[in-house]
Amino acid sequence: MANWIKIAQVGQVDEDESLAIEVDGKQLALHHTEGEYFVTDNVCTHQYALLSDGYIEDGCVECPLHQAQFDLRTGKAMCAPATVDIQTYEVKTEGEDILVAL
Amino acid sequence: MSAVSSILVIGAGQAAAVAVATLRDQGYQGRITVVGDEAHAPYERPPLSKAVLAAVEAEEPGISVKEEDFFSARDIDLRLGTEVVSLNPVAGQALLSDGSAVAYDRCLLATGGTARQLPGLSPDAPQVHYLRTLDDARRLRNALRKARSAVIIGAGFLGLEIASTARGMGVDVSIVETASRVLARVVPDAFSTWLQARVAASGATLYLGQSINDLQLPADAVRVSLSDGSVLDADLVVVAVGLTPATDLARSAGLQLNAANGGIEVDTQCRSSDPRIFAAGDCTSQHHEGHGALRLESWQNANEQARIAACAMLDADAPPAAFPWFWTDQFECNIQMLGLPRAGLQYVLRGGMDPADASPKFIMLGLEGSIPRHALAVNAGGDLRALRPVLERGLEVDAAGFRDTSATMKAYAKALLASAVG
Numbered sequence: 303m304a305n306w307i308k309i310a311q312v313g314q315v316d317e318d319e320s321l322a323i324e325v326d327g328k329q330l331a332l333h334h335t336e337g338e339y340f341v342t343d344n345v346c347t348h349q350y351a352l353l354s355d356g357y358i359e360d361g362c363v364e365c366p367l368h369q370a371q372f373d374l375r376t377g378k379a380m381c382a383p384a385t386v387d388i389q390t391y392e393v394k395t396e397g398e399d400i401l402v403a404l
Numbered sequence: 405m406s407a408v409s410s411i412l413v414i415g416a417g418q419a420a421a422v423a424v425a426t427l428r429d430q431g432y433q434g435r436i437t438v439v440g441d442e443a444h445a446p447y448e449r450p451p452l453s454k455a456v457l458a459a460v461e462a463e464e465p466g467i468s469v470k471e472e473d474f475f476s477a478r479d480i481d482l483r484l485g486t487e488v489v490s491l492n493p494v495a496g497q498a499l500l501s502d503g504s505a506v507a508y509d510r511c512l513l514a515t516g517g518t519a520r521q522l523p524g525l526s527p528d529a530p531q532v533h534y535l536r537t538l539d540d541a542r543r544l545r546n547a548l549r550k551a552r553s554a555v556i557i558g559a560g561f562l563g564l565e566i567a568s569t570a571r572g573m574g575v576d577v578s579i580v581e582t583a584s585r586v587l588a589r590v591v592p593d594a595f596s597t598w599l600q601a602r603v604a605a606s607g608a609t610l611y612l613g614q615s616i617n618d619l620q621l622p623a624d625a626v627r628v629s630l631s632d633g634s635v636l637d638a639d640l641v642v643v644a645v646g647l648t649p650a651t652d653l654a655r656s657a658g659l660q661l662n663a664a665n666g667g668i669e670v671d672t673q674c675r676s677s678d679p680r681i682f683a684a685g686d687c688t689s690q691h692h693e694g695h696g697a698l699r700l701e702s703w704q705n706a707n708e709q710a711r712i713a714a715c716a717m718l719d720a721d722a723p724p725a726a727f728p729w730f731w732t733d734q735f736e737c738n739i740q741m742l743g744l745p746r747a748g749l750q751y752v753l754r755g756g757m758d759p760a761d762a763s764p765k766f767i768m769l770g771l772e773g774s775i776p777r778h779a780l781a782v783n784a785g786g787d788l789r790a791l792r793p794v795l796e797r798g799l800e801v802d803a804a805g806f807r808d809t810s811a812t813m814k815a816y817a818k819a820l821l822a823s824a825v826g
Contacts, residue, residue, distance in 0.1 A: 310413075318814065319814070343465070349455070351738075351785075355785070356785070356786045357786050357789035357790060357814075364786075364789060364790070365785075366738075366784075366785030366786040367731070367732060367733075367738050367785055368785075369729070369785075369789070371818045382422075382469070382707065383448060383450075385471070
């Protein structure tokens with residue numbers, strides 16, 4: 303059974319923006335793009351940096367430090383310097399609440 | 405053009421790895437031989453002055469460009485610890501130090517360069533260090549672990565990164581620079597002043613505008629006498645005064661070299677003056693609109709030229725080169741540059757550049773009239789990324805709007821792009 307945890311409210315994160323959140327000691331990022339929400343690990347797999355400070359384009363989040371890109375849907379590392387994928391998490395909205403499955 | 409069935413890559417660094425990956429991604433199924441004089445498979449150089457240098461030996465970070473089985477899995481003949489001793493462009497053949505010969509239809513020179521040496525500072529002396537290779541980094545790391553003090557000659561990107569890492573390891577650091585400010589060729593005065601304050605706050609001492617009058621290498625020590633009379637005594641010296649491009653093979657093969665910067669001249673397709681020989685990365689000189697011939701020593705340039713050269717070797721179209729981008733991590737700041745500096749730019753500041761700020765965040769945008777040409781970002785990579793299309797397209801920027809932090813950089817850039825479309 304997925305453990306659904308409320309992490310934010312609809313409207314709290316603008317389009318093409320991200321929010322850093324901490325759940326159960328995990329650093330996660332909530333991303334909002336093309337009308338959808340995505341939750342990923344927030345720390346880049348290349349070097350310590352928060353993806354929530356990065357840039358969203360074409361369904362990917364780009365790390366602010368060295369421009370590594372990760373697919374928001376799959377977590378796949380799309381370009382150098384990152385070679386290791388990030389984890390992604392299931393998201394849903396219930397009314398005004400955004401929930402993540404951990 | 406006749407079909408290409410044999411490609412030789414000379415050098416086994418970042419550009420070589422990206423080039424051969426691109427060749428296979430493009431569907432090329434012919435022979436690929438990569439010859440590198442180092443013992444290591446292609447690795448990323450940016451961490452050498454940072455994470456690799458700071459690491460304890462057992463926890464050195466992995467820096468390979470490609471996973472371990474990449475070369476065998478993609479049928480690439482990787483010959484490490486081997487040098488190309490001669491290149492015959494007429495025959496299309498190279499002779500290697502192991503006595504073998506490799507014939508090629510296309511050749512890529514990805515030879516990089518070597519640390520420029522200063523007279524009197526032979527790298528064979530145990531207390532003298534240069535930093536270009538992984539082996540150099542390991543040797544310097546071992547020395548820094550034991551050292552109490554170090555003199556670093558050169559306050560360019562590499563010298564400052566080494567200084568930052570050495571300070572983090574608890575080493576007393578003195579930095580000697582002939583120019584009157586750090587990074588003088590690439591950043592405006594105000595940025596140098598800010599960074600110098602940051603360097604000083606770390607406990608390192610900068611000696612600017614100094615030439616070296618005398619150098620002594622007593623046992624296990626160095627003594628450097630400067631033009632202002634200062635005498636610096638330290639356990640070791642690191643020389644970081646630039647790169648000499650590795651062009652011996654290119655020269656002997658009769659390829660055109662740039663008289664000013666010494667690089668192998670290549671066109672927009674990274675083709676040298678010999679139609680079958682291409683070059684990519686630190687060893688090249690390429691024309692940049694508005695700047696003339698440049699030798700760009702950057703991770704991005706190695707990647708971009710390698711990708712473009714690989715496509716051109718196969719007569720395939722390559723997407724155009726990315727806008728120049730560079731980063732350095734030092735003194736607890738991530739500093740990024742977008743575009744290239746040029747004379748006469750007026751820099752406008754967004755954010756605060758108080759040197760005492762523990763976690764500064766600002767962007768300096770270099771304007772030519774109202775057109776942005778060059779940007780420097782400190783801990784603001786996401787904002788700089790948002791600004792990138794504005795620089796790429798040369799859109800007019802109003803200084804007041806750029807400075808206004810009540811709007812996010814993303815929102816500001818979006819608005820500029822939207823009004824440019826209309």
